[in-house]
Amino acid sequence: MISLTARRFRLITAVAVLGAGLLAAGPAAADPGSVTVTVNARAGLATVSDTAVGVNHAVWDSELGTNTVADLYAKAGVGMMRYPGGSYGDIYHWKDNTAPGGYVAPNTDFDTFMGGVHRAGAQPIIIADYGSGTPQEAADWVRYANVTKGYGAKYWEIGNELYGNGHYGANWEADQHADKSPTAYAQGVVAYADAMKAVDPTIKVGAVLTTPANWPDGLVGSGDSATWNETVLSIAASHIDFVILHWYPSGATAADELSRPDQVTDMLYLVRQEIDRHSGGRDIGIALTETNTAVGMDTQPGALFAAETYASLLANGVFTVDWWDTHNGPTTVSTVAGQTDYGDSGLLSSGGCVNGTCEPAVNTPFAPYHALSMLGSFARPGDQFVRAGSDQPTVNAYAVRRANGDLALLLVNKDPDNAHTIAVNYAGYTPSPAVPTVSTFTNGASAVTTTSAGTATSQTLPPYSLTTVLLHPAATNAQPAPPGQPSAGTVTDRTATISWPSSGTGLKYEVYRQVGAVSEELGETTGTSLDVANLNPGTRYTVNVLARNGSGAVSWSSPPLTFTTTAPAHSTCSVRYADANDWASGFVGSVDITNTGSAPLDGWTLAFTWPTPYQQVSSGWNGTWTQQGTTVVVTGTGQLAPNAKVNTGFVAGYTGPNVTPIAFTLNGTVCATG
Structure with a gap:
């Protein structure tokens, strides 16, 4: 994060659950059609960590560490608090609580921060200053935190958004090193990690990566041989314990923004592929330490986005998701879904004014705070997400199961105008017939409402709402222990x-x-x-x-x-596919086709299917390229003799994670790849 008052958003499904009650004071709008939600308790996803619901805190914030803020976060179930504040992490010096070139509010030093963390019952995640600091300064911080003070600070990031240090053009992140390449950063990570772990070998150290399909992912900088992620992981993977992502989707409308969490599963699939190439089998975690929305950040779209984003990321195994941020201040006032939005990326009001319009009193929660509060009670540490889904795009569902047999459900109604009746089906779970406990947060509400409503198989969701449903099992028969990680x-x-x-x-x-x-x-x-x-x-x-x-x-x-699964090891054809040039929203694909059979091919047709719906071929060469849905076909002319090779290629854009195809068919035969 860059500043207190202005956040410039940079470019950058899990399925789930259900639930809900019609808790609005007045009658709901006519139901335009029922929605069927399926909850599959046999399909386990990730287990919720004790640091799952996280927030950012910044040294420019005079409310940092106060009892009021800490108590609000304790009430919301916040388990992780990040310090000293985004890009300030690369100018902040902990010993004297200064950030040259930035503003540091009084009473925001590290000990004050830790007081608020402990009062909230959370854990800290701390940014060690890479941009203007040294490994020794970071090691001294670890010694002070964990040896001198006994804080037990476990998670440490090495710098913030260092890919924004000017190496790729854009320059917002402070970096005083002469060499600003990913190689230099990775070597710095190794030096920092070694120095810090020499003081306390139990800490976890994280390195900054770029998020798939978000700038500068896919770019290869001047003098580099690979992308930021590949370079950093190839050098530092053996020295780190987790990687750090930031995600600020830039949808043009609320509906567009609320569709972006559907990309999370593919996004993390690509990150794990990158990690696996360099981890040597080590378990390297993923933390998403900044996120927010570009549309309606103080109002109901922000709350729905927060719920979707946290649930999707946690279901996919991210161990902490940290909202940007606690207080940030108003920027532009607008009306969103009938409510006043201040363009404030804080969870809590700063009480500031812009163009004659003032926010509510300091620390008044904005809508996303209530979403985090619902997440904190829905997905508790130790719960396991299970897969669920909806047959309508305006309703998304998430579910977790608990050790005592309870099933907790979350449902997001993204329709701003209509209530929806939800019919819920279960696989691998039989709920009690008792009336469930239902919590709902509606558009314009100032609090979450909780009551008993509906049944386990039927609920009604208000327009633009978040709803959780807590179910008990019909029986509690003894079960065998679940198998471990396959x-x-x-x-x-x-x-x-x-x-x-x-x-x-x-x-x-x-x-x-x-x-x-x-x-x-x-x-x-x-x-x-x-x-x-x-x-x-x-x-x-x-x-x-x-x-x-x-x-x-x-x-x-x-x-x-x-x-x-792979391509065949042997075939009568072979395909070599490469991303020849990438600019973080599109790329040039190069495809070499070799006839490895014994007979010539008089004309050829190559086909493949994109693994995601985000890529679109716009043009190509050495063949006629077409795309229908996610299926791509290129047809060439002339004879392809045995052992002969032809190169063809295309230009494509992408609007989400660019997962590459693996299986290609040539004249209907699945080819080997190489």
Whole structure:
């Protein structure tokens, strides 16, 4: 984050749940059509960490560390608080509480911050000054925090948005190093991590990455041999414990902005691919330490975006999501969904005025605060997300299951004008017939309302609302322990070997593939591994393992495993695909096609399918290129002799994570790749 008063947003689905009650004081608008939500308790996703719901705090904020703010965050279930404030992290010196070139409010030093953190029952995540600091200064901070004061500060970031240091053109992040390349930053991360862990080897150190499909992702800077992410991870992966992303979607309208969380699953899939290439099998986590919306940041679109973003990221295994930020001040006043929006990216009012219009009293919560409060009570530490889905795009659903058998549901009605009746179906879970507890936050409300309403299978959602539903199980029969984290052994174009830790004796294990909000059984065994066949080449699979005992009781599901099948190892054709030039919103694709068969091809047609809906081919060469939906076809003329190669290519734009295709067919035959 750059400043107190002005945030310039830079470019940069999990499925889930349900629920809701019609809690509006007046009658709802006529229901334009019912919505069916499916909750699949067999399809486990990530487990919620104790740092899941996070916020940013900044040294320019005179309310930093106050009891009022700490108590509001405790009430909202905030588990992580970030300091000293975005880009200030690269100019801030903790020993004297100064930030040369920036403003530091009185009583915002590190000890004051930690007092607020402890009062809120949260943990800190601290930005060590890379831009104007030294490894020794960072190591001294670790010593003061954890040895001298005993704060137990576990999470430390090395700098903030260092890719914005001018190396790629844009220059907002302070960086006093002569070499501003990703190589220099990565080497700095190694030096910082080594110095800091020499003081306290239990800390976790994070390095800054760019977010897929957001600037400068995909760019290769002058003098570099690879992108920022590839360079940083290739050098620093063995020294870090997590990576840091920031995400500020830039939708033009509220509806556009509220569609962006649908990109989260693909976004994190690409990040994990990058991590896996360099981690050496080490478990490197993902933290998203800044996010906000470009539309309606103080009003209901901001609340809906916050709920969608946190739920999507947490369901996909991010261990903390930190809203930008606590107080920031008004910028531009407008009316959004009938409510006054101050263009203030803070969760709490600063009480400031702009163009004669003043915010409410200091620390009055804005709508996104109430969304975080609902998230804090919906997805508690230790809960496991399970997959759910809606058959209508205006309603999104999320669900978590708890160790005591309860199921908590979250539903987002993105329709600003209409209430929706929700019919809920369950797989792998039987809810109690008791009336559930329902909490709702509606457009223009100043608080979350909680009551008992509806049933486990039917709820009504007010327009533009967030709703949570807490369900109890119909029975609490003893279940076997769930299997541990599965892993994929040998993966080919058509097969995969899936293994998992044993969860007891006398059990049968069932392996399921997640297909949307339903599960497809791939097989079962009494052992702890399963060879799965008849898979599709170049396809992403997410699977879970469940245990069943002799009496038929079924466990909760294992954590999810995601793997992607390959292209065939051998074929009568071979394709080499490359992103030849990328500018973070489009790219040039180069495709080499080789006839590895024994017969000539008189004319050829190459086809592939984009793994996501975000890419669109606009033109091409050495062939006739067409795209329908996500399917791309290029047709060439002339003969392609055995062992002959032809190059073709295209120009494409992308509006979301640019996941590349793996499987290509030439005249209907699936090709090898290389």
